[in-house]
Amino acid sequence: MNKITVHCTVNHKPVAVEIDPNKRLLDMLREDLNLTSVKEGCSEGECGACTVIFNGEPVTSCCVLAGQAEGADIITLEGVSVDGKPDVVQQAFMDAGAVQCGFCTPGMILTAEALLAKNPAPTEEEVKQAMSGNLCRCTGYAKIVEAVLLAAERARGGV
Amino acid sequence: MKRRGTGVGCMFYGVGNTGLPNPAAAFVQVLPDTSVHVTVGAADIGQGSSTMAASVAAETLGLNYEDIHVVWADTMYAPEGGATSASRQTFITGNAVKNACQTAMGELKRTASEELNVPEEDLVFRKREIYSNKDASVRMTYPELMAAMGKKGRLAVGAGYYNPKTTYLSPVDMSGVPYELYSYATCILEVEVDTDTGEVSLLKAVSAHDVGTPIGIKLVEGQIEGGTAMGTGFVISEKIDVDPKTLAIKNPTLSKYIIETSMDVPVVYPIVVSSEGEAGPFGAKGVGEPALIPSIPATIAAINDAIGSSFTSTPIFPADIVKAWKEQQKTQG
Known part of the structure; x- marks a missing residue:
């Protein structure tokens, strides 16, 4: 199979990756760019573990062909922390106790980042709605929702 | 019609392997x-x-x-x-x-x-x-x-x-000491049932757990919240569909085995109850499975309370609820 070259921005840096045209974005990020925070869960767009921020939207990267990322701006969890330190959402997840096994956490944080970028003051219902594409089997979501609301409040300078 | 119901589930649970x-x-x-x-x-x-x-x-x-x-x-x-x-x-x-x-x-x-x-x-x-x-x-x-x-x-x-202080159980009458200690819990849960669609909304759950001395309250709460989501899901949406001939699982995907999302879980009020004198470290006991167990009977009882049904097993899907409600109306009418 002839390889294709995908040019896109990943975690604020331009990259050009030579890949098989049938490769999924998930595999390109994990295998070619070593961004292993992107998790493979269900492989059918149901669980949200492989979520990345794709041109500002949370997208399940298992359902995107890497070639579709041509020219796109992609953020993974590795691109969220600031100078190697947790950002406001990551810190809120830690403080609220929103992490148990941690497998859903990268996707959860990226979905929260995308929500807060558009809606800095979401209601609890809006948070639940936004996070509903990301499954978590451990927490029952209570502390995840609490973390997103806490992050929003802190980002607005509340706490 | 939307009808509300409340159910209670209680349990005690032996911590550790049974009689081994x-x-x-x-x-x-x-x-x-x-x-x-x-x-x-x-x-x-x-x-x-x-x-x-x-x-x-x-x-x-x-x-x-x-x-x-x-x-x-x-x-x-x-x-x-x-x-x-x-x-x-x-x-x-x-x-x-x-x-x-x-x-x-x-x-x-x-x-x-x-x-x-x-x-x-x-x-x-x-x-x-x-x-x-x-x-x-x-x-x-x-x-x-x-x-x-x-x-x-x-x-x-x-x-x-x-090694927990247990004894092997008698193969004759199962007598013996199966566990050294037990955890106790009660869950009270409220649902709203749509009798036309059979949909169950999980509203609130209050789940109280005797965990001995809690080691890390936040972790214990997280276990209770997560366990309640699993237990309620076990009643309203989760079913392992096994092919009776091949014994293969027919729905091994998250699009066909439906677990709760952030929109589906009830609001959980975890109550961590301390007790003293237990055999665990500083009196601590296990909460892993106890977190989920009482929410299962509580959810079934709440559905029964809402529509006057008499479900005793899981799962209870919307079609089951619509059918039970119609039968109930017939009996009354």
Whole structure:
């Protein structure tokens, strides 16, 4: 199979990756760019573990062909922390106790980042709605929702 | 029509393997810089057994949580931990860590006793300090103690294990001691049932759990919240569909085996009930499975309360509810 070259921005840096045209974005990020925070869960767009921020939207990267990322701006969890330190959402997840096994956490944080970028003051219902594409089997979501609301409040300078 | 109902579920749960030996072990060393290596076989799958091991070590040794480094589940280094199952790791590995720390404290106590001129039994190790319970002004810091240990060429090391006090059960009548300790819980849950569509909305759950002495309230709450989501899901949406001929699971995907999302879970009010005198470390008990168990009968009872049905098994899907409601109306009409 002839390889294709995908040019896109990943975690604020331009990259050009030579890949098989049938490769999924998930595999390109994990295998070619070593961004292993992107998790493979269900492989059918149901669980949200492989979520990345794709041109500002949370997208399940298992359902995107890497070639579709041509020219796109992609953020993974590795691109969220600031100078190697947790950002406001990551810190809120830690403080609220929103992490148990941690497998859903990268996707959860990226979905929260995308929500807060558009809606800095979401209601609890809006948070639940936004996070509903990301499954978590451990927490029952209570502390995840609490973390997103806490992050929003802190980002607005509340706490 | 939307109808509300409330249900109650109670349970008690034996912690550990039933009527079988199921030991777990731990290795501990307090290093010269007062940091601590704890090595356990317990696999932390997110429930927090490593956090628990660090908390128990810090409390036993009189150090801070931040001083403890836990290596876990690596069979190249770690001793036997047994399975992460039966809600047993807090109870059994927790006791193993405590026992290992107590062994390591033998040399720490001997050295502190010599340095402070206080009998070993009067020494208190707490928050990085060692002092006499007769006169708290007679004291030294942990770094001072470790310096003294170094000068005397002593090391603070310990291995420990714990096996719950159970007996094999009689094959004739199952008599015996299946568990050393039990956890208790009650869940009260409210649902709203749409009698036209059969849809069940989970509104609120209050779930109270006797966990002995809670080791990390936030972790215990997280377990209760997550367990309630699993238990309620077990009633309203989760079904493993097995092909009766091939015994293959027909729905091994998350698009066909439906677990709850953030939109579906009830608002959970976890109540952590402390009790004393239990056999776990500092009186702690397991909460892993107890977290989910009472929410199952509570959800079934709430649905029955809402529509006057008499469901006794899971799952209860919308079609079952519509059918039960129609039958109920017929009987009444």
